[in-house]
Amino acid sequence: MAWALLSILAVSVALCGTVIGNVRGLPRADSYREKSFREFQATRYSKPSPFGRMRWSSATSSATAAASKGTFSVLDYGADPAGIKDSAKSIQNAIEDAQKQLWNEPAVGGNVAVSLEGGSYLISKPLNFSLPWNHVVAGRLTFRDGGLMAGWNHSEGYLLQGDFTTVYLESLNLDARHRGGCIDMHTHEQTFIHNVFFSHFSSVGLNIGDGHELLVDECNFEEYAFSEDQRELQYPFTGTAILVGSPDNQFWNIIVKCCKQGIITRGQNIFSGIHLWPNCANFSISDSYSFIAGPETRIWGSYMDGSGVLLTQPANVHITDSWFYGPYGGLTLQLNNTKELGWMHDVIIRHNTFHCHLGCPRLRTLGLEATTKMAVHDVIVRDNHFDNQSLAIGTYAQATHTSTEPGNEFSVDFTGKLLFPVPVQNCHVQYSFQLLTVNADIGTHFMIPSKGLYDVRVFIVAKEPVNGRVFVSVDQSNCTDVE
Incomplete structure (x- = not known):
């Protein structure tokens, strides 16, 4: 009994000492869980990665051993994760080795990956992908987890370019540093872009060429960052965020802001959950259209924040459940017309909200002349909400x-x-x-x-x-x- 009381007293004194130590700002002994976690970090990471699961230190295994597992670390090729030295050649070698294995010796499961290991790399020339869309590849190449930034000697072009069939771009930070664009897809098919930040593009953030079946989600496009200093000044805005030259692509959960032009698409594409805000902080205001779409375009559940949308050929177009806001937050339908005939068909614009306290145009048509004859078939523009009902308009x-x-x-x-x-x-x-x-x-x-x-x-x-x-x-x- 006496020994039990003494043990309880000792534990109480130890707890009081710990509490007092913590109150006085003295270090507290790590718990077993914290100690184990720190030991795990010390064995796996030499420096924490912003992506949370990759390492910055040089790989202990050789590039050949890593390739046998289907993962190619750019650190094994001598790339500098601190962004001081030019890493273009090193990363390009890793991409080429991964492509060779994907073509000639498919990895387990038919997939290979090039990992940037959470680093931020300086490159002086574009990185090239060579997986053309007219060739069938039994697998996927993933390029992931890190950042690329253009060097001051970077030639005017793009950070990534080439043929991107079955390429998965994931968790990347692409900073063109006003030396060109970010990604130029010559061809693509079954390509996926997820969680990529496009910034400081002076030409095009994402230029999409021939092909189809591209999925883009949870990406951010900024020619200039809203939080950058001197944002009250008039920047020389020149960049276009997304330029789509092919059909059958899908975009969802996309933020586009602080750029000259938002989205230009030839048509037959789907956009959902788009926040288009090119006129951020009112220092890039322009009365031009920030979203230009061709026929067979779908826009659902999106927020056009101070940006105008122009439908160049309103045919097989659906725009629903979206919000058009601000001085240029209107929707314009331009008739595909000749001198004798203007036509429009299979258009549905319903359940949208148009808000503009300045009385700006919300819904309107262009291309009508006094002598133009009309041919309108199945054009349904109704059940939309206008903040000023006197300006409500529809079919x-x-x-x-x-x-x-x-x-x-x-x-x-x-x-x-x-x-x-x-x-x-x-x-x-x-x-x-x-x-x-x-x-x-x-x-x-x-x-x-x-x-x-x-x-x-x-x-x-x-x-x-x-x-x-x-x-x-x-x-x-x-x-x-x-x-």
Whole structure:
């Protein structure tokens, strides 16, 4: 019993000493878990990596041994992870060895990887990938975990370029340092870009050439960083974040900001969860369009922050559940037209929010001339929210008119409410008339005078002067001037 009491007393004194030591700022003995973790770090890492699982120190195994496992460390090739010496040749050698193994001796599982080991490397020339899209490769090459920055002697071009079939670019920081672009894909197929930061590109951040089936997600594009000093000055903005020259690609969870041009796509691509903010901090404001899209484009759940979107050929286009905000946060549909005919078909623009306290244009069309004939088929622009309903516009509109005194003519003007300023007799019009005069003998008929292309008024004419209320709806989703 006495020994038990003495043991309890000793433990209490030790705990009090530890508490007092901690209060006085004295070091506390590491717990067993902390001690084990530090020993593990000391054996695996010589310097912590920002990517958390790779090492910076030189590999203990040779490049040949690493290649046998399908992983090529650029440190085994003499690359400098501190970014002091030029590492272009070393990293290029690692890429070429990985490509040779992928072509000639597929690794276990058919995949190989080139690891940057969490370092930040200076390169004086572009790194080339040579996996063309018209060749079938039984495996994937992963290029991952580190940063590349252009040296001041870097030739005007890109950090990465070439053919990227079955290439997986993951967890990279690409800093072009205003010496060109970041990635130039000559060809691609089944390519994946994940968690890549594109910065300081003076030409194009991501230039996508021939091919298809490119997936880009969780990436950030900045020609200039918002947090950079002297951001109140007018920078010479020259860069385009994403230039897409091929179909069948998908982009989601992308941030584009502080650049001259956001996204240009030829069409037949999907964009979801895009935050487009080129005019960050109002020091790159321009009234140009920051998102230019061709036909067969899908834009879902995106935020166009002070950036205009231009649909150059509105055909098979869907834009839904997105937010258009700011002085240039509008959506413009440009008709694909000739001198005689302008057409637009299979367009759905629904459930979007247009917000602009300055009264700027939200939805509009370009390419209409006074002599242009229209051909509109299955164009549905409705159920969108406008912060100022007086500026609401779409292919469907409703209006009412109540007479203040007996009359024969009731006029309802749809100017500014319809997307297409075409004569409404070429579209679907429905109306109803409520007679407010008691015991009146009334026979109404529908009449719309032809007064040119921009006359979008509906006239209801009664046989005798009456008091009444007319309800009119116009649907432009299918209307044409073509006989």
